[in-house]
Amino acid sequence: MxxxxxxxxxxxxxxxxxxxxxxxxxxxxxxxxxxxxxxxxxxxxxxxxxxxxxxxxxxxxLNIPSLTRLEAAHIAIKRILTRIVNKEIEPRVGASSIYYDVWSEIEEEYPAIKYLGDSLGLEFIFCWLREIWDCRDGSMILYYSDLPRDQAEQKFEEHLIEEAKNWLTKAK
Incomplete structure (x- = not known):
């Protein structure tokens, strides 16, 4: 690191x-x-x-300037999403880390506007993460409900990776 x-x-x-x-x-x-x-x-x-x-x-x-909590969140998110895209960590694990370790730390300061995580541009990542969680715990899933759960989960992970790439492109 x-x-x-x-x-x-x-x-x-x-x-x-x-x-x-x-x-x-x-x-x-x-x-x-x-x-x-x-x-x-x-x-x-x-x-x-x-x-x-x-x-x-x-x-x-090391001449690393002080960071605001928002700047720190963006650096942490970028690191995790890059690791997801590079297949260094599973999409579910990385997105869960963003949810629990980053979002939960700054949620009060930068609350969601309309959708969970939208103040940081994470709404689509969290959408697919929730679908993965729902798929795994047997809850109702909103997308790919016609597929077996393991296949639906694979689709959700593909979407999550695509959204990670989109977020990283916008962050440049």
């Missing part, structure tokens, strides 16, 4: 102290070096009140 992506997760409360230290070690092994990074890797029992300020200092040393 790139430092800016990690910073976005940190701002959204989705990066814990142990993960910060693990990332610091990974970055050091990949040739990144700063004073704060060195301090971070020596934290054997990290607590967020210690590691958090060190991580923020690291971001400053």
């Amino acid at each position: 790139k430092p800016k992506e990690a910073y976005a997760l940190y701002i959204l409360n989705n990066l814990n102290s142990n993960e910060i230290v693990e990332l610091a070690n990974e970055w050091l092994l990949n040739g990144l070096f700063t004073d704060s990074l060195t301090d971070l890797i020596f934290e054997k029992e990290p607590e967020m009140y210690i590691v958090g300020p060190m991580f923020e200092a690291l971001m400053e040393e």
